[in-house]
Amino acid sequence: xxxxxxxxxxxxxxxxxxxxxxxxxxxxxxxxxxxxxxxxxxxxxxxxxxxxxxxxxxxxxxxxxxxxxxxxxxxxxxxxxxxxxxxxxxxxxxxxxxxxxxxxxxxxxxxxxxxxxxxxxxxxxxxxxxxxxxxxxxxxxxxxxxxxxxxxxxxxxxxxxxxxxxxxxxxxxxxxxxxxxxxxxxxxxxxxxxxxxxxxxxxxxxxxxxxxxxxxxxxxxxxxxxxxxxxxxxxxxxxxxxxxxxxxxxxxxxxxx
Amino acid sequence: xxxxxxxxxxxxxxxxxxxxxxxxxxxxxxxxxxxxxxxxxxxxxxxxxxxxxxxxxxxxxxxxxxxxxxxxxxxxxxxxxxxxxxxxxxxxxxxxxxxxxxxxxxxxxxxxxxxxxxxxxxxxxxxxxxxxxxxxxxxxxxxxxxxxxxxxxxxxxxxxxxxxxxxxxxxxxxxxxxxxxxxxxxxxxxxxxxxxxxxxxxxxxxxxxxxxxxxxxxxxxxxx
Numbered sequence: 001x002x003x004x005x006x007x008x009x010x011x012x013x014x015x016x017x018x019x020x021x022x023x024x025x026x027x028x029x030x031x032x033x034x035x036x037x038x039x040x041x042x043x044x045x046x047x048x049x050x051x052x053x054x055x056x057x058x059x060x061x062x063x064x065x066x067x068x069x070x071x072x073x074x075x076x077x078x079x080x081x082x083x084x085x086x087x088x089x090x091x092x093x094x095x096x097x098x099x100x101x102x103x104x105x106x107x108x109x110x111x112x113x114x115x116x117x118x119x120x121x122x123x124x125x126x127x128x129x130x131x132x133x134x135x136x137x138x139x140x141x142x143x144x145x146x147x148x149x150x151x152x153x154x155x156x157x158x159x160x161x162x163x164x165x166x167x168x169x170x171x172x173x174x175x176x177x178x179x180x181x182x183x184x185x186x187x188x189x190x191x192x193x194x195x196x197x198x199x200x201x202x203x204x205x206x207x208x209x210x211x212x213x214x215x216x217x218x219x220x221x222x223x224x225x226x227x228x229x230x231x232x233x234x235x236x237x238x239x240x241x242x243x244x245x246x247x248x249x250x251x252x253x254x255x256x257x
Numbered sequence: 258x259x260x261x262x263x264x265x266x267x268x269x270x271x272x273x274x275x276x277x278x279x280x281x282x283x284x285x286x287x288x289x290x291x292x293x294x295x296x297x298x299x300x301x302x303x304x305x306x307x308x309x310x311x312x313x314x315x316x317x318x319x320x321x322x323x324x325x326x327x328x329x330x331x332x333x334x335x336x337x338x339x340x341x342x343x344x345x346x347x348x349x350x351x352x353x354x355x356x357x358x359x360x361x362x363x364x365x366x367x368x369x370x371x372x373x374x375x376x377x378x379x380x381x382x383x384x385x386x387x388x389x390x391x392x393x394x395x396x397x398x399x400x401x402x403x404x405x406x407x408x409x410x411x412x413x414x415x416x417x418x419x420x421x422x423x424x425x426x427x428x429x430x431x432x433x434x435x436x437x438x439x440x441x442x443x444x445x446x447x448x449x450x451x452x453x454x455x456x457x458x459x460x461x462x463x464x465x466x467x468x469x470x471x472x473x474x475x476x477x478x479x480x481x
Contacts, residue, residue, distance in 0.1 A: 008297055012290055017387055019286050020344055023279050024380040024387075027336050030275070031376035034268045038370055040362075048358045048374050052381040055357055059350040060389035062418050067390060080394045081290060084387055085283065086345040091318060099310040114294075119302030121291035123310045128345075131322040132284040135330075135342045136277040142330040143273070143338075144265065146367050162472050162481050164365040165434045167332060168356055170441050170468030172430060174461040175423035177445025183453035188407075189416045198417040202424025203431065210429060223361045226425050233421035234414035241413045254453075 003114055004075025013081050020085050051223035058230060063087075070096060073110055078121060086128050094185075099123040183254055192252030197240055202233035266369065269335060272376075276339030283343040317456065324462050332356070332366050336376030344383035348457060349419065353426050354382040360429060436481055441468035 003009075035045055063083050070079035074096060082092050099120045100106050111117050179199040182191045189195065206229035213222045240249055265273075295301045329347055330338045333355055341351040355366075358378035364370040406412060414421075431438050444467040445460060475481045 003298060009294075012293055016286055016290065017391065019283065021384060021387055023283070023343060024340060024383040026275070026279070027340050027376050028380035028384075030272070031336055031373045031380070035370070035373035035377070038373065040370055040373060044362050044374075045377065048362060048377050049381050051361055052354050052358055052378040053385045055354045056350060056382040056385040057389065058418060059346070059422065060386040061393075062415050063346055063350070063386060064390050064393040065415055067394060076394055080390060083345065084390060085287060086343060095310075095314050095318075098313045099307070102306050102310045114298035114300035115302050118291060118295045118298065118300040119307050119310070121294050122302060122307050123314065125287055125291050126307075126311060127314045127318040128322075129284060129287055130319045131326060131342050132280055132287065134322060134326045135338060136280050138326055139276065139330055139335060139338050140273045142327070143269070143335045146331040147265070147269075149367070159476060160365075162434075162437070162476055163469065164367070165430060166437050166468045166472030167366075167465065168360075169427075169430050169434060169438050170465030171328075171332065171352065171356070171461055172423050172427040173438065173441035173445050173464040173468060174457055175419055176427055176442050177449055177460065177464065178457060179420035179423070180442075181446050181449045181453065183449075185454060189419075194413065195417055195420045199420040199424040202421045203428040206425045206428030207432060210432070226357050226360075226429075229425035229428065230421045233424060234418060237413040237417040237421065238411055242410070 002075060004111065004117060005077055009075070009077040013077050013084075016081050017084050047223045051227065054224060054227045055230075058227070058234060066093065069093070073100065073106070074117070074120060075111075078117070078124075082124055086132065091128050092124055095124045095127045096120050181253060187254070190252040190254050192255075193244075193249055194237060194240065195252075198233050198237045201236040202229055205229035205232040268369065269372075272335045272339070272372075276335060280339055280343060321456060321459070324459060328462055328465060333379065334366050334372035334375040336372060337379045340376065340379045340383060344379070344386070346386065348461070349422070350386065351379050351382055353422055354378050357426060434481075436475060437468065437472055440471040441465075 032045060036042075067076065067079040067083055070092060079092065097106065099122075100109075100111075100116070103116055103119065105111070105116065111120070176199065178191065179195045180191055182195075184190055206226060209221070209225040209229055212218060213225055325347065326342075329341065329352060332352065333341055333347075337351075337355055341347045341355075344351065355375040355378045358374050359365060359371055362370070362374045364374055366372070366375060427438075441464040445464045448455060448460060448463055472481070
């Protein structure tokens with residue numbers, strides 16, 4: 001049996017995934033109890049659970065894709081472990097590729113040597129673990145400062161609303177800008193016709209669904225409007241690939257020359 | 258005389274205490290994976306080879322980690338931050354998921370209600386992701402490979418998942434706060450004109466600073 005997919009590796013995966021699930025359940029229960037004490041309705045809390053679960057389906061499938069891509073070289077278990085704890089789509093691919101390059105190999109070739117496998121596991125781990133050192137040190141301090149700013153601005157409700165919205169928009173703007181004029185390291189998903197068309201579809205679909213919820217008083221649909229708009233935009237990307245001529249849909253800012 | 262620190266609520270205090278314990282536990286579990294692999298297969302790697310690979314990735318990863326901790330912590334709240342940094346995939350999943358939940362619950366990060374909603378949202382997202390990845394690995398791995406293969410008819414849906422996700426998420430804000438939205442998007446595009454491959458973690462820091470700076474200016478000029 002391939003050592004990368006041995007019972008031992010599955011046992012490690014079970015421990016790591018068990019840890020993540022238990023921690024998540026612990027924080028959910030703690031927050032739920034605090035929420036009830038604060039007077040947040042059960043319906044709001046339930047809506048949060050359901051809409052967050054629905055929201056996570058498509059990105060989770062995308063993460064699963066990375067697991068499958070990495071599996072050709074690393075076996076299925078190590079990428080599964082890495083992307084269940086702290087992992088990130090981009091980090092894991094770059095880290096493993098860097099280590100394999102040093103050893104004269106690449107992600108397209110399966111690892112056969114346990115030493116190579118161990119080396120990749122070390123680089124993936126050490127590359128991404130720094131945040132777990134920073135968070136316990138700085139989270140409380142940052143949180144205390146944010147609390148002070150919020151308390152101050154709560155006195156001026158308009159300022160609080162505007163700054164809160166500006167912070168959200170600041171984050172979203174980075175991704176919108178990348179869809180308009182971003183270039184990826186591997187050239188897959190560069191900004192161009194397809195990324196902009198998908199972005200516009202998502203915006204319009206979200207507008208229309210929000211409008212539908214408001215006009216027809218479909219409050220139960222409200223939490224699903226955003227994930228639904230996302231799925232519609234993903235569907236549009238598939239449709240456009242089928243119906244738009246190649247020279248148009250393949251257009252990106254980087255391949256027009 | 259030293260300034261006295263303002264006391265946090267008992268809930269926040271207990272979240273920070275638990276969060277620190279869980280995060281350090283996660284660090285132990287995380288480091289335990291390569292140690293266990295090397296012990297079991299008697300496969301300790303050559304340190305200079307590992308060092309060569311780390312030199313390439315550490316400056317980017319550790320620099321990004323500092324920016325991410327500074328940027329995401331105020332947005333995700335205490336419980337959300339501890340949970341999100343352990344479970345990963347923050348930018349492409351946990352953060353937008355929490356923002357969506359806060360928007361639906363009509364609250365904001367920094368309030369105790371926002372803290373609760375954000376934590377529940379990130380916890381549920383982590384469990385959903387774990388279930389989907391586990392089911393995918395155990396049951397659907399061969400099938401999913403075909404689904405997401407570059408030649409598959411469904412492949413574009415996954416290639417353009419981020420524009421779909423953030424377009425849908427951003428629409429509500431664009432509608433309600435269009436004046437606030439123009440400046441950070443333009444700033445992001447201008448930065449990308451000069452550095453098109455800039456990592457999203459760094460770009461995000463720029464757009465966030467521009468967005469908040471612009472909002473303060475607009476408030477002063479009474480444009481919003």
